[in-house]
Amino acid sequence: MxxxxxxxxxxxxxxxxxxxxxxxxxxxxxxxxxxxxxxxxxxxxxxxxxxFDNLTELWLDGDHYKWRAMRFTGIDERRITGDAEPRERFQAWAESVPDCLGNPLYHWTHLELRFPLGIENTLLSPTTAEEIWTRSRQRLATPKLHAQGILDxxxxxxxxxxxxxxxxxxxxxxxxxxxxxxxxxxxxxxxxxxxxxxxxxxxxxxxxxxxxxxxxxxxxxxxxxxxxxxxxxxxxxxxxxxxxxxxxxxxxxxxxxxxxxxxxxxxxxxxxxxxxxxxxxxxxxxxxxxxxxxxxxxxxxxxxxxxxxxxxxxxxxxxxxxxxxxxxxxxxxxxxxxxxxxxxxxxxxxxxxxxxxxxxxxxxxxxxxxxxxxxxxxxxxxxxxxxxxxxxxxxxxxxxxxxxxxxxxxxxxxxxxxxxxxxxxxxxxxxxxxxxxxxxxxxxxxxxxxxxxxxxxxxxxxxxxxxxxxxxx
Missing domain, CATH: 3.20.20.140 (Metal-dependent hydrolases)
Incomplete structure (x- = not known):
């Protein structure tokens, strides 16, 4: 077939x-x-x-849509809204994303990675988290991805x-x-x-x-x-x-x-x-x-x-x-x-x-x-x-x-x-x-x-x- x-x-x-x-x-x-x-x-x-220094600041802080999804996957609250370091919290989201297939969060996540962050052909997962974290931090350092640049x-x-x-x-x-x-x-x-x-x-x-x-x-x-x-x-x-x-x-x-x-x-x-x-x-x-x-x-x-x-x-x-x-x-x-x-x-x-x-x-x-x-x-x-x-x-x-x-x-x-x-x-x-x-x-x-x-x-x-x-x- x-x-x-x-x-x-x-x-x-x-x-x-x-x-x-x-x-x-x-x-x-x-x-x-x-x-x-x-x-x-x-x-x-x-x-x-x-x-924004990183995607945790830009993406996860205050986003209760993502917090709900992470709780569904069993992530402990310390890594969602608690005192975990930003990189660890981002890893928690990366662990959750593959489980979001069929949920609009899966589409929204990859729409946002592609534009305006310019990260294409890479699905967020625990294995790609480090690459996406590094690439996104580099791009967030440019004025085009400061707050007003994102809106523009x-x-x-x-x-x-x-x-x-x-x-x-x-x-x-x-x-x-x-x-x-x-x-x-x-x-x-x-x-x-x-x-x-x-x-x-x-x-x-x-x-x-x-x-x-x-x-x-x-x-x-x-x-x-x-x-x-x-x-x-x-x-x-x-x-x-x-x-x-x-x-x-x-x-x-x-x-x-x-x-x-x-x-x-x-x-x-x-x-x-x-x-x-x-x-x-x-x-x-x-x-x-x-x-x-x-x-x-x-x-x-x-x-x-x-x-x-x-x-x-x-x-x-x-x-x-x-x-x-x-x-x-x-x-x-x-x-x-x-x-x-x-x-x-x-x-x-x-x-x-x-x-x-x-x-x-x-x-x-x-x-x-x-x-x-x-x-x-x-x-x-x-x-x-x-x-x-x-x-x-x-x-x-x-x-x-x-x-x-x-x-x-x-x-x-x-x-x-x-x-x-x-x-x-x-x-x-x-x-x-x-x-x-x-x-x-x-x-x-x-x-x-x-x-x-x-x-x-x-x-x-x-x-x-x-x-x-x-x-x-």
Whole structure:
């Protein structure tokens, strides 16, 4: 029996299964720049143009995707997030990579090695680890692979970081003063003030007082402090907010007197009833939504994560360390009520909805289409495949739902949601999957066999739409 073994592993046409897909990708998707409108990158590393000594610093620090994979393979925690030397931690990842076959991490790892590190035709494994460690350190020493050089190599034009209202945004200011063509923009993430039931809330209010210069004693004082921070963020280029809503809930907002009492009790670290905390969060979220609408900002809602399900992992290592899961919650009715309450006041900002449980795709996409606005194409967006969904079938499911329940032509496209500068290869991964889907539909006669027409759609989703959505007022 003769086997066809001529298809190269992750060659130039990786994931591109038709001639139309290849033309769409190479001629239309690949040349487009990147606007990454949601990330967890460090603005300090970008502003300071950090030089990374090794792949552990650049690749493994803060990457809970890789940490989860290493734990799956039985690597001890000392070599993942512990006190092991950088070279030993990298070896632990190299030992894990061969076990990642079939996991998107295997593809992402080798996409990132090939570009921008330029390490091709070498699969990462325990036996190649030393070679890749040495070659990558040599290349990381060159200015082209310092932080800003990495971003430039990916043609990144805009990066939106995720920032607490108390942040001073010093790195964003310093970067703007340097005259870089890269726009480094903050994103207003007020989770710590919305989640009034969380431990340490009184301490957070003290920090917010210091940042805003407003003494917080009553609910109106809290709004004044947040108003100051919103203005401050706007002055530093902010045009987005972001919220993590594990389970959106909606109740009629309490009276001003009741909100004062609730806030006072939390200032004294007293516990609240579920109704009280939900009422407070609803009132504050609606106030924030109106503020975003007044400023022309985009509101992002990340929905349905089950965070830190391992209490031992949270206690020993901390949050955002790979101990999260897909939540099993029902929230469609409450989310609709939140959006409707703002819409009734004509104060619903442009909004992007992200779901972690893929069963919610159709619900969220249909909800997004229920709140249109004159002159704003795709005002409420069914957002990109997020977190556990940002692999091939998750991206294909999200795009299919987008096509069938909305208008793909106005979709704002992919983002990294990452803490690693190398993760911009995920935009390339998305673009290949996207072009392959369109190419397959063209081959089946479901789309016109018109490369120029479909190419315009590709360029819009890869870059043009998000630029319009964020920056056109």
């Amino acid at each position: 003769i086997f066809n073994d001529k298809i190269d592993f992750m060659g130039p046409d990786f994931l591109l299964e038709t001639n139309a897909a290849r033309r769409l990708y190479h001629d239309h998707a690949a040349p487009m720049p990147i606007c990454d409108y949601h990330s967890h990158l460090s603005p300090v590393e970008i502003a300071d143009n950090r030089r 190599s990916f043609q990144v034009r805009t990066v939106c970081t995720t920032d607490d209202p108390c942040d001073d945004l010093d790195a964003h200011r310093r970067h703007a003063e340097n005259g870089s063509r890269l726009a480094l923009l903050p994103t207003f993430r007020p989770d710590a003030v919305l989640k009034i039931e969380q431990a340490g809330y009184a301490d957070y209010l003290t920090a917010l007082e210091a940042a805003s210069g407003v003494a917080i004693r009553r609910y109106d004082d809290l709004l004044a402090a947040l108003h100051q921070r919103l203005d401050y963020f706007a002055a530093n280029g902010c045009c987005l907010s972001d919220h993590s809503l594990e389970k959106p809930t909606f109740v009629a907002p309490p009276s001003s007197a009741a909100l004062d009492r609730i806030l006072d009790r939390r200032r004294r670290s007293e516990s609240l009833s579920k109704e009280e905390s939900t009422g407070f969060t609803t009132a504050l979220l609606l106030w924030l939504g109106r503020q975003y609408a007044e400023r022309g900002w985009v509101m992002q809602l990340h929905l349905g994560a089950a965070r830190s399900v391992s209490r031992r992992g949270l206690a020993e290592i901390g949050a955002n360390s790979g101990f999260d899961a897909i939540g099993d919650v029902v929230y469609g009715e409450s989310l609709a009520m939140i959006l409707d309450a703002l819409d009734q006041q004509r104060a619903l900002p442009r909004t992007v909805l992200y779901n972690l449980n893929p069963r919610d795709n159709e619900m969220l996409a249909s909800l997004a289409g229920s709140f249109p606005s004159d002159g704003i194409p795709g005002k409420v967006q069914f957002g990109a495949a997020w977190w556990f969904n940002d692999q091939r079938d998750g991206i294909e499911r999200q795009l299919t739902t987008q096509m069938q329940f909305g208008l793909l032509r106005h979709f704002v496209g992919m983002l990294t949601d990452s803490r690693s500068l190398l993760s911009f290869s995920r935009h390339d991964y998305f673009r290949r999957i996207f072009c392959n889907m369109l190419g397959q539909q063209m081959a089946r006669g479901e789309l016109p066999n018109d490369i120029d027409r479909i190419g315009q759609l590709v360029r819009a989703v890869c870059y043009d739409n998000v630029q319009r959505y964020l920056f056109e007022r």
